[in-house]
Amino acid sequence: MSGDAGPAADLGYSRSEIMIAASARQLDRVRNCFVGVGLPNIVCNLAQRTVSPDLQLVYESGVFGARPERLPLSIGDPTLVTGATAVTSMFELFAYYLQAGLIDVAFLGAAQIDRYGNINTTVIGDYDHPKVRLPGSGGACEIAIHAKRILVIMRQAQRSFVETLDFRTSPGHSGDPAHDAARGWSGSGPTDVVTDLATYTFDDATGEMTLVTLHPGVGLDEVRANMGWEPRVAEDLGETPAPTAEELRLIREVLDPGRIYTK
Amino acid sequence: MSKVASMRDAVAELVRDGDTVAIEGFTHLICFAAGHEIIRQRRRDLTLARMTPDVVYDQMIGAGVARKLIFSWMGNPGVGNLHAVRRRIEKADPAPLEIEEYSHFGMVCRYMAGAANLPFFPIRSYDESDIPKVNPNIRSMVSPYEDATEIHVVPPLKPDVAIVHAQRADAGGDAQIWGLLGCQKEAAFAAERVIVVCEELVEESVIRADPNRTVIPGVIVDAVVEEPFACHPSFTQGYYDRDNAFYLAWDEIARDAASLDAWLDEWVYGLANHAEYVEKMGAQLWDALRPEPAMSGEVDYGRYA
Numbered sequence: 001m002s003g004d005a006g007p008a009a010d011l012g013y014s015r016s017e018i019m020i021a022a023s024a025r026q027l028d029r030v031r032n033c034f035v036g037v038g039l040p041n042i043v044c045n046l047a048q049r050t051v052s053p054d055l056q057l058v059y060e061s062g063v064f065g066a067r068p069e070r071l072p073l074s075i076g077d078p079t080l081v082t083g084a085t086a087v088t089s090m091f092e093l094f095a096y097y098l099q100a101g102l103i104d105v106a107f108l109g110a111a112q113i114d115r116y117g118n119i120n121t122t123v124i125g126d127y128d129h130p131k132v133r134l135p136g137s138g139g140a141c142e143i144a145i146h147a148k149r150i151l152v153i154m155r156q157a158q159r160s161f162v163e164t165l166d167f168r169t170s171p172g173h174s175g176d177p178a179h180d181a182a183r184g185w186s187g188s189g190p191t192d193v194v195t196d197l198a199t200y201t202f203d204d205a206t207g208e209m210t211l212v213t214l215h216p217g218v219g220l221d222e223v224r225a226n227m228g229w230e231p232r233v234a235e236d237l238g239e240t241p242a243p244t245a246e247e248l249r250l251i252r253e254v255l256d257p258g259r260i261y262t263k
Numbered sequence: 264m265s266k267v268a269s270m271r272d273a274v275a276e277l278v279r280d281g282d283t284v285a286i287e288g289f290t291h292l293i294c295f296a297a298g299h300e301i302i303r304q305r306r307r308d309l310t311l312a313r314m315t316p317d318v319v320y321d322q323m324i325g326a327g328v329a330r331k332l333i334f335s336w337m338g339n340p341g342v343g344n345l346h347a348v349r350r351r352i353e354k355a356d357p358a359p360l361e362i363e364e365y366s367h368f369g370m371v372c373r374y375m376a377g378a379a380n381l382p383f384f385p386i387r388s389y390d391e392s393d394i395p396k397v398n399p400n401i402r403s404m405v406s407p408y409e410d411a412t413e414i415h416v417v418p419p420l421k422p423d424v425a426i427v428h429a430q431r432a433d434a435g436g437d438a439q440i441w442g443l444l445g446c447q448k449e450a451a452f453a454a455e456r457v458i459v460v461c462e463e464l465v466e467e468s469v470i471r472a473d474p475n476r477t478v479i480p481g482v483i484v485d486a487v488v489e490e491p492f493a494c495h496p497s498f499t500q501g502y503y504d505r506d507n508a509f510y511l512a513w514d515e516i517a518r519d520a521a522s523l524d525a526w527l528d529e530w531v532y533g534l535a536n537h538a539e540y541v542e543k544m545g546a547q548l549w550d551a552l553r554p555e556p557a558m559s560g561e562v563d564y565g566r567y568a
Contacts, residue, residue: 060367061289061290061291061443061445062289062443062445063443073505073507074290074340074341074505075290075340076289076290076340076443077290078291078442078443078498078500078504078505080443081442081500082557083557087441087442088444089444089445089446089449090289090314090367090371090444090445090446091371091372091375091446091449094368094371095368098368099368099386099388122364122393122394127397130353131353132349133337133349133352135336135337135338135344136334136335136336136337136364137335137336137364137365137366137367137392137394138315138336139335139366139367140366141366141389141392142366142367142386142388142389145387145388145390145391146387167393168391168392168393169393169394170392171390171391171392174391183390183391185390
């Protein structure tokens with residue numbers, strides 16, 4: 001895990017837990033959600049048990065409408081298959097479900113993100129002589145342009161919230177809304193970013209990431225210290241609602257009792 | 264005609280130095296036993312293709328069988344990195360590894376074009392991504408129809424050999440798969456030679472009783488290998504679960520070239536075949552990985568005599 005979830009024990013929950021709870025609430029009344037590796041797995045499973053019981057969990061491994069009985073260890077866990085609405089070939093999943101525009105929301109993670117929500121999951125350093133070779137696109141570069149909304153969930157740090165990406169794996173906004181509108185993609189790009197410190201939306205006029213809420217106990221200075229550019233801040237900057245007792249119970253007792261994601 | 268063979272004979276006959284080899288499987292049905300046999304027979308200069316290179320490709324690349332990797336996502340799923348692959352890409356240690364990368368859908372469509380004998384496959388991916396800048400095989404064209412859409416295209420991928428694992432197959436190679444299907448069908452139809460590995464060899468009548476479940480027909484298959492638990496530490500739906508402890512352990516083993524070599528000595532070179540691996544892992548492990556049953560409902564195909 002990159003970054004440090006930090007001590008927030010006096011609040012009765014960790015920063016990972018508020019990140020998960022705040023992300024799950026983004027899925028309120030969402031129908032078809034493309035679930036990614038790692039944290040999105042627990043976020044979507046929490047949302048299905050709270051704000052969005054009709055949420056259809058879609059996995060790029062070829063599962064539509066998963067009803068996992070345990071927290072999946074990966075996006076290809078056998079628990080996703082048993083009891084699902086449909087299991088498809090990967091061609092079908094990517095062509096008919098994603099490329100044709102059926103997916104309402106998709107989660108993406110990132111090793112690096114910039115102020116317009118462009119994402120790097122390919123390489124740190126030069127492509128031909130990388131400092132760190134990352135996993136690559138997987139389905140991310142196509143999810144980024146086809147899902148109607150993109151939610152980004154990731155821990156915040158100087159090295160991950162960067163002024164300039166080392167590689168653009170998946171496009172976000174361009175900084176020119178006229179250009180973005182003319183792209184003709186079925187998706188509208190990233191709409192929200194949730195980190196362990198704060199939540200962000202993207203400004204309609206400029207496509208720029210905009211700080212909208214700070215998690216309880218987090219100051220603007222800490223947010224600034226953990227990003228590579230001076231953030232745009234909403235005029236009505238608010239506070240992220242704390243996780244409810246029920247959200248915490250589900251996270252701790254049902255979804256992640258081994259504390260793999262929430263330590 | 265029976266195509267049943269041992270893993271040793273199938274690999275010896277069908278996998279050759281310099282081949283492009285695809286051991287497909289999207290977290291599910293990844294035929295580790297075939298990868299181990301390729302290592303054991305010391306194949307060299309392979310191009311390994313797969314959407315999601317994971318631990319078995321880390322083992323194979325760490326063992327020195329490959330010079331090139333074609334892929335869309337590499338990693339130890341749910342755990343982290345592939346350390347042997349990274350050493351070769353980042354530090355050319357002990358030798359460089361050529362890479363050619365796509366997205367998931369790009370890889371699927373490459374196999375699709377290969378399987379369908381098409382010159383390319385159009386996809387609405389890669390717009391404003393840097394991937395085409397580092398992979399000149401991803402190109403774009405303008406649709407010849409009225410809308411004149413500009414669209415990316417990917418070339419066919421036709422492996423010399425595809426190795427596909429199935430729950431069951433008959434002696435002729437007709438293979439049935441359930442659970443996550445990945446792109447095994449596309450990879451097999453695209454390949455020049457196909458090895459089917461199965462948990463259970465069954466009578467042809469079992470296949471014919473449920474033809475919708477046949478993913479690969481024997482007509483494209485060259486060899487059938489019955490090899491229980493061949494996918495460990497990956498899983499076979501309905502037969503055994505993923506051995507997550509192994510995936511976590513591999514993260515430690517592969518961090519260091521010497522410990523990776525020691526693992527290969529103990530678990531691959533030091534064993535004659537996968538049956539010995541299964542025995543050495545111990546019955547307790549296999550019992551622990553066995554899921555409770557969840558039977559499918561039956562369907563009535565009807566008899567039309």
